[in-house]
Amino acid sequence: xxxxxxxxxxxxxxxxxxxxxxxxxxxxxxxxxxxxxxxxxxxxxxxxxxxxxxxxxxxxxxxxxxxxxxxxxxxxxxxxxxxxxxxxxxxxxxxxxxxxxxxxxxxxxxxxxxxxxxxxxxxxxxxxxxxxxxxxxxxxxxxxxxxxxxxxxxxxxxxxxxxxxxx
Amino acid sequence: xxxxxxxxxxxxxxxxxxxxxxxxxxxxxxxxxxxxxxxxxxxxxxxxxxxxxxxxxxxxxxxxxxxxxxxxxxxxxxxxxxxxxxxxxxxxxxxxxxxxxxxxxxxxxxxxxxxxxxxxxxxxxxxxxxxxxxxxxxxxxxxxxxxxxxxxxxxxxxxxxxxxxxxxxxxxxxxxxxxxxxxxxxxxxxxxxxxxxxxxxxxxxxxxxxxxxxxxxxxxxxxxxxxxxxxxxxxxxxxxxxxxxxxxxxxxxxxxxxxxxxxxxxxxxxxxxxxxxxxxxxxxxxxxxxxxxxxxxxxxxxxxxxxxxxxxxxxxxxxxxxxxxxxxxxxxxxxxxxxxxxxxxxxxxxxxxxxxxxxxxxxxxxxxxxxxxxxxxxxxxxxxxxxxxx
Numbered sequence: 001x002x003x004x005x006x007x008x009x010x011x012x013x014x015x016x017x018x019x020x021x022x023x024x025x026x027x028x029x030x031x032x033x034x035x036x037x038x039x040x041x042x043x044x045x046x047x048x049x050x051x052x053x054x055x056x057x058x059x060x061x062x063x064x065x066x067x068x069x070x071x072x073x074x075x076x077x078x079x080x081x082x083x084x085x086x087x088x089x090x091x092x093x094x095x096x097x098x099x100x101x102x103x104x105x106x107x108x109x110x111x112x113x114x115x116x117x118x119x120x121x122x123x124x125x126x127x128x129x130x131x132x133x134x135x136x137x138x139x140x141x142x143x144x145x146x147x148x149x150x151x152x153x154x155x156x157x158x159x160x161x162x163x164x165x166x167x
Numbered sequence: 168x169x170x171x172x173x174x175x176x177x178x179x180x181x182x183x184x185x186x187x188x189x190x191x192x193x194x195x196x197x198x199x200x201x202x203x204x205x206x207x208x209x210x211x212x213x214x215x216x217x218x219x220x221x222x223x224x225x226x227x228x229x230x231x232x233x234x235x236x237x238x239x240x241x242x243x244x245x246x247x248x249x250x251x252x253x254x255x256x257x258x259x260x261x262x263x264x265x266x267x268x269x270x271x272x273x274x275x276x277x278x279x280x281x282x283x284x285x286x287x288x289x290x291x292x293x294x295x296x297x298x299x300x301x302x303x304x305x306x307x308x309x310x311x312x313x314x315x316x317x318x319x320x321x322x323x324x325x326x327x328x329x330x331x332x333x334x335x336x337x338x339x340x341x342x343x344x345x346x347x348x349x350x351x352x353x354x355x356x357x358x359x360x361x362x363x364x365x366x367x368x369x370x371x372x373x374x375x376x377x378x379x380x381x382x383x384x385x386x387x388x389x390x391x392x393x394x395x396x397x398x399x400x401x402x403x404x405x406x407x408x409x410x411x412x413x414x415x416x417x418x419x420x421x422x423x424x425x426x427x428x429x430x431x432x433x434x435x436x437x438x439x440x441x442x443x444x445x446x447x448x449x450x451x452x453x454x455x456x457x458x459x460x461x462x463x464x465x466x467x468x469x470x471x472x473x474x475x476x477x478x479x480x481x482x483x484x485x486x487x488x489x490x491x492x493x494x495x496x497x498x499x500x501x502x503x504x505x506x507x508x509x510x511x512x513x514x515x516x517x518x519x520x521x522x523x524x525x526x527x528x529x530x531x532x533x534x535x536x537x538x539x540x541x542x543x544x545x546x547x548x549x550x551x552x553x554x555x556x557x
Contacts, residue, residue: 023545024308027282030537031314038536124336125533128315131334135311138332 021142022150028136032157035129036079039160042122043086047071049115050089053096058108063096083161126160133157172204175531176260176541178251179211180272182229182240183219186366188449189266189290192319192340197222199341199524210254210273212242226250226273234270241272251276252543260541262286262531268313269306269331278309283541284534286527287313289335290446292322292467303331312544314534317527319447322467336530339472340447341523344516347457350428359391359498362434362459364427364450368399373440373464378408379487380494381415387495391415396422396430431457435504436497439463442485448472455479456515460508462493478511 053059054067070085070092077085097112136157145151179193190211197207207222212229219225227247229240251273255263262284268274269289278285287310316335318324324335356362367374377393384391394417395401401418408416422430431437437459439451445468452472454461461479463469473479480497482489497504516522 020308024311027312031311034314034537035533038533041536121529121533124315124529127334127336128533131316135333139311 018144018148018150021139021145025136025139025145025150025154028132028139029151029154029157031132032129032136035125035132039122039125039129042118042125043082044075046115046118046122047075047089049111049118050074050093053093053111053115056108056111057105058111059096063092063099067092067096080158129160133159172206173261173531173535174206174259175200175208175262175264176255176258177207177209177264178266178274178277179209180239180241180267180270180274181212182242183211183213183223183225184215185229185240188340188445188447191449192290192447193266194220195341195343195520196524196527199520200528203524203528208254208258208260210251210277212240212247212273224254226254232271239270239272241270243271243273243276247273248276248280252280255281255541256543258541262535263541264288264527264531265313267291269310269327275306275309278312280544281541282312282544283539284531284537285313285541286315286317286530286534288317288319288338289323289327290319292320292326292446292471306331315530317530320468321471323446325467338526338530339518339523340449340452341520342449342452342456342515342518344456344519346424347428347431347453348512350430350432350457353429353433356394356430356433358435359388360434360436361391361393361494362396362430362437362454363393363439364396364430364437364454366397366399367395367401367404371442371444373442373485374404375407376440376442376464376485376487376490377438378412380491381412383488383491384494384498385415388498391498392417394419394430394434396420396427427453428457431459434459436494437461438490438494439469440484440490441466441469445469451479452515452518455508455511456518458508458512460497460504461511462490462497464490473511474514478514479507 050067050071054064054071059067070089074082074085074089093115139145140151140156177193177197179190181187181189183190193209193211197209200207201222209223210226211223212227213219213223213225214228216225227242227250229242231238231240234241255277263277263281263286265274265278265285265287267290268278268287270291278287310331310333316327316333317338318327318335319338319340321337324337327333327335361377363374363377365372392415396419398421405413405416431454437454439448439461441464443466445466448463448468451461451463451469455478461473463473463479463481464484465481466484470481473481480493482493
């Protein structure tokens, strides 16, 4: 009798643990989505500012072309190519700010200040997103999660590699 | 400047009545956010529920437990848990900010009970302990619910990465840098003087280390004098000190903010010989903002606050010989002392609440992106239904 009781208890605990793990994983996926939405929004805003800079006095025609091209590429990239495209945009912005001499106008000053603030936020957003992704990947790798397919149909999160020091 | 007013819930793990770095950080942050027009509610353990500010809700009486080498006044248990759940349920918060959620406290309980945009701030900096291997599997599923993590120092961030394998954004604790900026030199405290602020009776504040370093310093600078500010019984402390040294000590008791600003500007050197148990070292940030040249022990929190010695001078913790040689060197070199103090003063502006609170709010915004609000966790909801509650 007690043998059956023990078996029932064991199954109950296992069922509870599986449901607990499934909730945990679902929450993690949700966290990844949120942090990505946040990062994506900030990057979109940066691309918009980059285009504005390209049209402003700061930039000469050649750099404008380069910047506009990079900004469009960043906006249209798929999630997997995104970090590479964004790094391209960072590079283009970096070259421009380093070489430009005529940053006197109030609008230009404003644009650059906004870009600087945004860059700080993007750094934070990347840290938050990367942490969410690594945690999710770590939990997804657990054997019982793979065995019972607790991840369901949720897509494997992609990490975002960004060269922070060029930002 | 935030466009919309948010409902923000902050959980403080330590007893509100006992003075401490985390408590005053939470209080200042809450008041700053309220001034910005947000609705803020703080949940904290408290002994005296009558004298709490109206934004603080008591979670019950704290109990004293030894934790991490010091006595922590925290609270947990089923009654506290139900109060935490009630507070979350009634608050309908847009974001929850939990302080020190990795220690057994109401912060951990809140992290367990809630779901939605949550931010955690980690204060402690500790060396890796064996017990971490045992508690990590329990803590991980709870801590990973946090949408974003903040560490108050580089040292706290390293602790977090080592213990729980998760990264954090570094946002320092805040001070009101403006209050300390315009101190004037008071001749009572200037000259070859050493300053010390804090509860000097506590062993971990390290006054003993300074006393042991004195004879050597006196041999070089016979007119050196020590000024100590802060609450405590000076007679008790003097009993432990050689009576020949007594005339060199002046105890100022508690001093006002304005006096503190003048004090920090006037003294030749500010000494922080703390032996441990510091999570951030807010007093050092204030000393820097007041333009003092600082000599501090090289405990992790101070080391990272002072930029590994860039904004102040470090000595080997509990080594009074090292302290005396650093003091002698700096008392003899006024230019060096001044230049370090100047660097430090500029750097301390980063700790001003205007900068710090904006950064914290930026993190809140990132956590709130999904637009969902804080609710009781779904697995708890299922259990509650099963048990016939609510």
